[in-house]
Amino acid sequence: MKAIGYTTAGAAAELNLVKVELPDVGPRDILVEVKGVSVNPVDVKLRGAVQPNGGPRVLGFDAAGVVTQIGDAVAGYKIGDEVFYAGDVTRAGTNAQFHAVDERIVGRKPQSLDFAEAAGLPLTSITAWEMLFDAFRLTEGNGEGQNLLVIGGAGGVGSILIQLAKTLTKLTVTATASRPETQNWVRKMGADHVVDHRGDLVAQIAALGITPTHVASLTATDQHWPAIIEMIAPRGQIALIDDPEVLDIKPAKPKALSIHWEFMFTRSMFGTKDIEVQSDLLNRISAMVDAGTLQSTVTEHAGQISAETLRAAHIRQESGSVIGKQVLEGF
Template sequence: MKAIGYTQTGPVDGSGALQEVELDQPQPGPRDLVVAVKGVSVNPVDVKLRAALAPEGGPGILGFDAAGVVTVTGTEVAGYKVGDEVFYAGDVTRPGSNAAFQAVDERIVGRKPASLDFTGAAGMPLTSITAWEMLFDSFRLTEGGGAGQSLLVIGGAGGVGSILIQLAKRLTGLTVIATASRPETQDWVRKMGADHVVDHRGNLAEQLRDLGLAPEYVAALTATGQHWPAIVELIAPRGHIALIDDPQNLDITPAKPKALSISWEFMFTRSMFATSDIGAQRDLLNRVSAMLDAGELIPTVTERADALTPETLAEAHKRQESGRVIGKQVLPGLSA
């Protein structure tokens, strides 16, 4: 089958980066689906792995968002059949979706929203899982909970922020404050439903004081190290900070006087370790799919390519590296 892979780490336009390769079509494990990939998305994790993680035993196949059609099912699969349309974010320890076919555990796969085409649907899984787990696993909120409390989303116009704002407004009683610095990103987070918008290039603690808010929850989605002193200053005592990026040096000692809780959200944990609750990702994706079809969520795709080639994929990686992507980037899959 056709795939796009990389053979060595480094810049996206360097030797060994993002080239077309031929691979054997994957064979399913007992709980696997083999999916003909018809839509993919690019996320920061793709860029990080390509730049830093050397592939072993052949080309590294990235891509951790996909939508497609089931072509083969494993011997123990019970929830899907050949011909089903699905979407999912995959498993960082297995070959990704930048291939014509992909094997994926059925327990992390949801049914594709009928209201979206394959390319559009591919923009939703990874960010939806991350946002959902942050709200309900990290923060331990309950649906309908959070009334009278507030959430600060740092990096509100990115892929995760775009759906996190929506889920928080749709499923909880939280007041949502989002950070955005450009007019277009400020307009975008308001469209997603943010109650207040502040500029992360300014003094966050001062802006929150001006709003009269001390958030109980902070979703640190980008530049956590840079914003850390302000986060600790502005958050309410006994508040909770959840982060998804990788600050190199994070001194949590200043968080002690406020008795703050700090946790990482990593949506690949359930698939990497085959946790006992791995099926929670299937369930939440099906819920997100139903909400999209009901018009309760706005799709977050803002950039579409016409084809998936080494060139278009490299351009999407460069856009991610720029840090200026609003919402999600998507491309047709190699089986489209």
């Protein structure tokens, strides 16, 4: 089958059209004809740093498509079903004609979205959901009188995190954004307040009269770490998804802060006993989108996938200026 992969880690120019074998389908796997994908920061990080082992590496995690084959033990899907999912970092990626994935991390595609648009949701939705309900240990309908600060609110995760927090909890949400277009975007997503992360965060938050009880640090955590510690309420909750080279957590002790890493691939990587909760939450996301409760976070349709269009999407991702999500149609 056709795929886009790389044989040497490096720049986006390393991405090329390759031919690879159709994936093996395990007992709990479904084989999906990929009709839409998106590009995430993790794609760029892996392409730049991780050398392939024994052949071209195919990246891509988010996907939407149609089930064409099912494993012997598959119970939730049949051939012809339309699905969407965020994949597994330990397996070959979705930048291909066909992709095998464990049914327990797959949801039913929102019927109100086309395949490319649907592919913009899974990875960021799972990440945001797990931040709210696993890391922060919030429960739906609660959060009255509490404040969530989202640092980097206009990105893919921030865009859906704001929506989920406003839809499923009673948190007051403040998002950071530095440009007029990103500030307008996070307001569209539902943020109650907007501050500029290029300015003095501590002063801006103080001016709002807010003390964050929860901080979702989605980018530049090392840069904002002192401000986070200063701003957050005692016994507050911090969750992060980026990769600071060094993070000194000792300053968090006086306030007895809780610090959480969120990594949405953990459940599939380790085959956790509750792996199927990712399927459940994706089905919730799908239903909420179809009900009009959540809106798409896609802002860029980058065309049909090819070496050229995927390279361009990677370069856009590297620029750090993408608002929401960028997606491509399948082969």
